Amino acid sequence: MDAFMKRAVELSAQNVNEGGQPFGAVLVKDGKVLAEGVNELHLHFDSSGHAEMLAIREAQEKLQTLDLSEAVMYASGEPCPMCYTMMYYAGIREGYYCASVEETAEAGLGASTVLYDDFTKPREERTVVLKQMKLEANQTDPMELFQNRK
Ligand SMILES: [Zn+2]
Numbered sequence: 295m296d297a298f299m300k301r302a303v304e305l306s307a308q309n310v311n312e313g314g315q316p317f318g319a320v321l322v323k324d325g326k327v328l329a330e331g332v333n334e335l336h337l338h339f340d341s342s343g344h345a346e347m348l349a350i351r352e353a354q355e356k357l358q359t360l361d362l363s364e365a366v367m368y369a370s371g372e373p374c375p376m377c378y379t380m381m382y383y384a385g386i387r388e389g390y391y392c393a394s395v396e397e398t399a400e401a402g403l404g405a406s407t408v409l410y411d412d413f414t415k416p417r418e419e420r421t422v423v424l425k426q427m428k429l430e431a432n433q434t435d436p437m438e439l440f441q442n443r444k
Contacts, residue, residue, distance in 0.1 A: 295392070298322050298368040303392055305332050305345070306370035312336075315403065316393075319345035320368040321353050328365055329353040345369065346377035350384050361385050371398050374406040375413065
């Protein structure tokens, strides 16, 4: 384990000692720490307050860019689908984790295993029920608007 992962695990343990969940993240670019985060669900009413999300938000704000393609994520726990998706959108293509989602589930935090499994199912069998409502004939199509923008 390298120093960045050691830091992520240390943040994670510290967060548990402060009443939070066992997740810490360190975002690194060019061998330097860009941002750190811990799971803040115990502090704010914000379900997106995951360690990786907060580290990415801080780094994007700090660098004033959406592009973190040169950054590497070190997460004490394998990123959940939300954080994985955030990493994708931010251009992050390399990451390391300590505890797997299976090990995290054994500790009583099993949402990631449910969600990763959900994405392998057809839409109608997933946990969150999403139904399409098509545009009506007189409505502006935002997709078409975007596609034809100048
Ligand atoms: Zn997450």
